[in-house]
Amino acid sequence: MIRLKERLAAHKSNILKKWFDLIVDTYPYDSSKYLKNVKNRFGNPVGSTISMEIEKLYDELLGDMDSGKIFTSLDSIIKIRSVQEFTASEAVAFVFMLKSAALEQLRGDLKEEGMLADWLAFESRIDKLALQAFDSYADSRERIFDIRVREIRRKAELVMMDRINMPRRAKE
Amino acid sequence: MSIFYSLLAITVLILIPIVGVGGLGWRYLFGVIIPYAAFGLFIIGIIYRILLWAKVPVPFKITTTCGQQKSLPWIKNSKLEAPPNSFWTAMRMSSEVLFFRSLFRNSKAQLKPGPKLVYGSGILLWLGAICFHYSFLVILIRHFRFFIGPTSKFIEIVSGLDSFFQIGLPILYITDLVILIALTYLLLRRFLSPQLKYISLAADYFPLFLLLCIALSGTTMRYFTRIDIVAVKELGMGLAGFHPVIPDNLSLMFFIHIFLVSSLIAYFPFSKLMHMGGIFLSPTRNMANDNRKRRHINPWNPKVEVHTYEEYEDEFREVMKNAGLPLEKEE
Amino acid sequence: MAKDKIAKPEELADGINYTPPKKDWFDPKVEFVRGRYNYASTPSGLEYLGLPNPRKWQPDQEDWKLPKDWQKIVLKGFKERLAKFRSFKIFMDICVRCGACADKCHFFLGSGDPKNMPVLRAELLRSVYRNDFTAFGRVLGKLAGGRELTVDVLKEWFYYFYQCTECRRCSVFCPYGIDTAEITMMARELLSLIGCTIDWITTPLANCYRTGNHLGIQPHGFKDSIEFALDDLYDLTGLKIEAPINKKGAEILFIVPSADYFANPHYFGFLGYLALFHEIGLDYTFSTYASEGGNFGLFHSHDMAKRLNAKMYAEAKRLKVKWLLGGECGHMWRVVHQYMDTMNGPADFLEEPISPITGTKFENAKSTKMVHICEFTSDLIYHNKIKLDPNRNNHWRVTFHDSCNPARGMGLLEEPRYILRSVCNNFYEMPEDTIREKTFCCGSGAGLGTDENLEMRLRGGFPRANAVKYVHDKHDVNLLTCICAIDKATLPALMDYWVPGVEVGAIHELVGNALVMEGEKRDTDFRGNRFIGPPEAQPKEGKENV
Numbered sequence A: 001m002i003r004l005k006e007r008l009a010a011h012k013s014n015i016l017k018k019w020f021d022l023i024v025d026t027y028p029y030d031s032s033k034y035l036k037n038v039k040n041r042f043g044n045p046v047g048s049t050i051s052m053e054i055e056k057l058y059d060e061l062l063g064d065m066d067s068g069k070i071f072t073s074l075d076s077i078i079k080i081r082s083v084q085e086f087t088a089s090e091a092v093a094f095v096f097m098l099k100s101a102a103l104e105q106l107r108g109d110l111k112e113e114g115m116l117a118d119w120l121a122f123e124s125r126i127d128k129l130a131l132q133a134f135d136s137y138a139d140s141r142e143r144i145f146d147i148r149v150r151e152i153r154r155k156a157e158l159v160m161m162d163r164i165n166m167p168r169r170a171k172e
Numbered sequence B: 001m002s003i004f005y006s007l008l009a010i011t012v013l014i015l016i017p018i019v020g021v022g023g024l025g026w027r028y029l030f031g032v033i034i035p036y037a038a039f040g041l042f043i044i045g046i047i048y049r050i051l052l053w054a055k056v057p058v059p060f061k062i063t064t065t066c067g068q069q070k071s072l073p074w075i076k077n078s079k080l081e082a083p084p085n086s087f088w089t090a091m092r093m094s095s096e097v098l099f100f101r102s103l104f105r106n107s108k109a110q111l112k113p114g115p116k117l118v119y120g121s122g123i124l125l126w127l128g129a130i131c132f133h134y135s136f137l138v139i140l141i142r143h144f145r146f147f148i149g150p151t152s153k154f155i156e157i158v159s160g161l162d163s164f165f166q167i168g169l170p171i172l173y174i175t176d177l178v179i180l181i182a183l184t185y186l187l188l189r190r191f192l193s194p195q196l197k198y199i200s201l202a203a204d205y206f207p208l209f210l211l212l213c214i215a216l217s218g219t220t221m222r223y224f225t226r227i228d229i230v231a232v233k234e235l236g237m238g239l240a241g242f243h244p245v246i247p248d249n250l251s252l253m254f255f256i257h258i259f260l261v262s263s264l265i266a267y268f269p270f271s272k273l274m275h276m277g278g279i280f281l282s283p284t285r286n287m288a289n290d291n292r293k294r295r296h297i298n299p300w301n302p303k304v305e306v307h308t309y310e311e312y313e314d315e316f317r318e319v320m321k322n323a324g325l326p327l328e329k330e331e
Numbered sequence C: 001m002a003k004d005k006i007a008k009p010e011e012l013a014d015g016i017n018y019t020p021p022k023k024d025w026f027d028p029k030v031e032f033v034r035g036r037y038n039y040a041s042t043p044s045g046l047e048y049l050g051l052p053n054p055r056k057w058q059p060d061q062e063d064w065k066l067p068k069d070w071q072k073i074v075l076k077g078f079k080e081r082l083a084k085f086r087s088f089k090i091f092m093d094i095c096v097r098c099g100a101c102a103d104k105c106h107f108f109l110g111s112g113d114p115k116n117m118p119v120l121r122a123e124l125l126r127s128v129y130r131n132d133f134t135a136f137g138r139v140l141g142k143l144a145g146g147r148e149l150t151v152d153v154l155k156e157w158f159y160y161f162y163q164c165t166e167c168r169r170c171s172v173f174c175p176y177g178i179d180t181a182e183i184t185m186m187a188r189e190l191l192s193l194i195g196c197t198i199d200w201i202t203t204p205l206a207n208c209y210r211t212g213n214h215l216g217i218q219p220h221g222f223k224d225s226i227e228f229a230l231d232d233l234y235d236l237t238g239l240k241i242e243a244p245i246n247k248k249g250a251e252i253l254f255i256v257p258s259a260d261y262f263a264n265p266h267y268f269g270f271l272g273y274l275a276l277f278h279e280i281g282l283d284y285t286f287s288t289y290a291s292e293g294g295n296f297g298l299f300h301s302h303d304m305a306k307r308l309n310a311k312m313y314a315e316a317k318r319l320k321v322k323w324l325l326g327g328e329c330g331h332m333w334r335v336v337h338q339y340m341d342t343m344n345g346p347a348d349f350l351e352e353p354i355s356p357i358t359g360t361k362f363e364n365a366k367s368t369k370m371v372h373i374c375e376f377t378s379d380l381i382y383h384n385k386i387k388l389d390p391n392r393n394n395h396w397r398v399t400f401h402d403s404c405n406p407a408r409g410m411g412l413l414e415e416p417r418y419i420l421r422s423v424c425n426n427f428y429e430m431p432e433d434t435i436r437e438k439t440f441c442c443g444s445g446a447g448l449g450t451d452e453n454l455e456m457r458l459r460g461g462f463p464r465a466n467a468v469k470y471v472h473d474k475h476d477v478n479l480l481t482c483i484c485a486i487d488k489a490t491l492p493a494l495m496d497y498w499v500p501g502v503e504v505g506a507i508h509e510l511v512g513n514a515l516v517m518e519g520e521k522r523d524t525d526f527r528g529n530r531f532i533g534p535p536e537a538q539p540k541e542g543k544e545n546v
Helices: A002-010 A012-024 A029-036 A045-062 A067-081 A088-095 A097-106 A115-159 A161-165 B002-023 B027-055 B086-099 B101-107 B122-146 B153-162 B174-192 B194-199 B202-224 B229-240 B252-270 B272-281 B309-322 C043-049 C070-084 C086-093 C106-111 C118-133 C135-144 C151-161 C169-173 C180-193 C199-211 C219-237 C266-280 C302-319 C330-344 C373-382 C404-408 C414-423 C454-475 C485-498 C507-514
Strands: B109-112 B116-119 C252-255 C323-326 C370-372 C398-400 C479-482 C503-506
Touching: A002 A012, A002 A045, A002 A097, A002 A115, A012 A029, A012 A045, A012 A097, A029 A045, A029 B194, A045 A067, A045 A097, A045 A115, A045 C106, A045 C454, A067 A088, A067 A115, A088 A097, A088 A115, A097 A115, A115 C454, A115 C485, B002 B027, B002 B202, B002 B252, B027 B229, B027 B252, B027 B272, B027 C086, B086 B101, B086 B272, B101 B122, B101 C169, B122 B153, B122 B174, B122 B229, B174 B194, B174 B202, B194 C118, B202 B252, B202 B272, B202 C135, B252 B272, B272 C086, B309 C199, B309 C219, B309 C302, C043 C199, C070 C086, C070 C118, C070 C180, C086 C118, C086 C180, C106 C454, C118 C135, C118 C151, C118 C180, C151 C180, C169 C180, C169 C404, C199 C302, C219 C266, C252 C302, C266 C373, C266 C485, C266 C503, C266 C507, C302 C323, C302 C330, C323 C330, C323 C373, C330 C370, C330 C404, C330 C485, C370 C373, C373 C414, C373 C507, C398 C414, C398 C454, C414 C507, C454 C485, C479 C485, C479 C507, C485 C503, C503 C507
Parallel strands: C252 C323, C323 C370, C398 C479, C479 C503
Antiparallel strands: B109 B116
């Protein structure tokens, strides 16, 4: 995969930009332009998180595929998408968008001898990432329900107030 | 759609004087009657709108505080952002009206992952707005020379500053250039930003088109087709002195210009352009943050049903007694 | 061959189009998805309060069981409010749609839903205003930006006006000071005219109206809670502390949001107040009748706010106190600062507040006669009236979340910071654009903090959490302090999800920890964490905090 990796590294900024644009285009048209302005980390947390984390993911894909780092980055993005207006498949689909983004840049290169094998290897790395994205999505949703259960339990404790409100005899 | 209808409206507005003056020769109608009517509508409309607003009461003092309140003497009060009294409220209003302070807040330096400082696109909006409004003001002042006899010193100074660079012949007024750029920017951002396009209505495009056409027709006359200034002044002074005359050598372009201006001032009081008056009456900006110091009166303060202590004690007397809480009435 | 095998990118997507279709905002269709809206009011609360159209319904049902002439009722209410509130009238008229507010709303930033841009939220109402109340709109209709009030428009109102936390951040940036909170308040008043309100607002309202607090705690329950807290304090400090209730002739009536004595982590701040007042020997009293500082009426209507708020002055008068002191609470202070005196004043039966400990005259509260606990405490600290050991908070690395209402509806920014700097050693500010008057809302205010609305809250809270994450990563911050009961109730969920490892606490919890009390015996903070002492006493690696 060395040769392809070189190309991927050389085209990094273009591919990342395309990947980012594809992801952001899953938001309503009228908002996506705003999300693309990632200059402001605190004014545009969604856009800047996506932009920051996909770069880290990209580096891992070209590097050692450190599962801990991958999970942290995936989690940062998926956490956002799993509370937004997306279905499960829509929430994780952004991983696959890297294929389109990279292919657009490298289509010519793939005609070279032996590159196709490299590409297939790279694709399977992306697939691995996608599977981890599913885990992360499930994890996020579970976390949401955990939190909700905790809140309901707290509410239930407040309902116990009925007991507190029960009239009782004067204290001795 | 909104853009299309606004453009359509503008085209019609331009065609009217072309047909009316160029075709039918109704110069008196377009030079005198319509401007008078529009001006009348403008004055009456503005007074009507302001009265309509002013007549609505302000039940609560809902200042938006954008800085530290005045509380303890050793804590520095941000007087402009949380005005402690009417004087500072007036200063706050002035900073809004003269410098568009709140709009400027958008353009704060931002921290870029880097860390690098960048300025948001917000500053462009502020700059565009400032440039437009001030150019408009200067151009308005300059135009007064058409309506008064001997030109006043003040207008001369303003015009002199405006043509400071002494480029071209006739000498270029900086504001003519600036207003065209500013208007183009204000229009383009509505076209190009999807967010803004999404929120923009015909009522947002139309005034921009109208202003742009007015500025274009005006600059054309000054720099290219060369209007007869003496004739314009004759008309202007006639209108101002209520003995209107229509000089012969006024071009069609002039009638288009004056008709568009008439349309603008007639439309003004009934449109969002009244934001100019509204800002003075905006309750979050025109009141001091002295709520707990000076009581604000609500003229229609309603009587509402409340749950009185007596009712409360009546309901809970038994349990209160058992809990050893003091009571007003034992039974 | 290889050439044929490689598909073009667009083919690769195989017809899946992830880009949502372009829509015109005039189209009012909204979908009520679980997790993203609040449950409707149950009939019992509405009936108790005498509010219109009590019935069983839910927003995701097709039929909202509206009264037959609902349109007429809403439009009539609209007209009335235009004549009663200059704010409303002006804000309907002067917006130029410049877009300065568009990216200032936390719900927009967290969701990407364009109708969460403040300008559009207001346009939902404004379009109907133009259609029915302006000359241009009546003649030109849609062309002038007018929309007819249909059931779909009404549903859209319900969806989006119960998706605004009335935090006023947009109003800071608006060149005309247009305040979406004001517009949301009007919209909610209109919705409540036909019974379209949410349960998390109306049930606490009914509770509060009857028992004096949102939770419905009755007088003896209130007394028990206080005694429970005093027992806890005894266990923690070895001091027997008293807290008078309904005591006539006390100098000060102290009112806190009810969550302070019942919910976690508010409770630790409550212990802080009790410890502080004991230490300085304050002559004060609680009240069971006015056992709630918060006022959910503000989230419902001006009238409701007034009905609930009336208790504060009424009780102050009955108990013959000199002035009022208020605890840490956000919207309570919006009401106290900007509405109470106007609604239920003048408080001429009270005296101008003077701190009995320092002699400081609270000039800024001389008409309303109610002082914020942070003003009171910072004054104590400034005059060196209490002994503080900030080392006792060394296990906390602290940041401060400005709650929306004290920040933008009051200007209370420095007092809490002054206190924090005096009671702890590790205080770190979040980035500039996210604090003070530009603070990001918790995303759960104005009655939206329910579990059923959790996903929406997590979206809305993301900008705030993102800033917390920054100081968490950079400075190891592990405690998010705030002075609002809703914050304290809802930020823990936000932190659990976005920034695990950060807890939420009250300013007066840290005051209580640092307070060196006479005769005390304690080696833990109010949560039972052992004090770790000054830095040199600490082990080099790791924090000991639990």
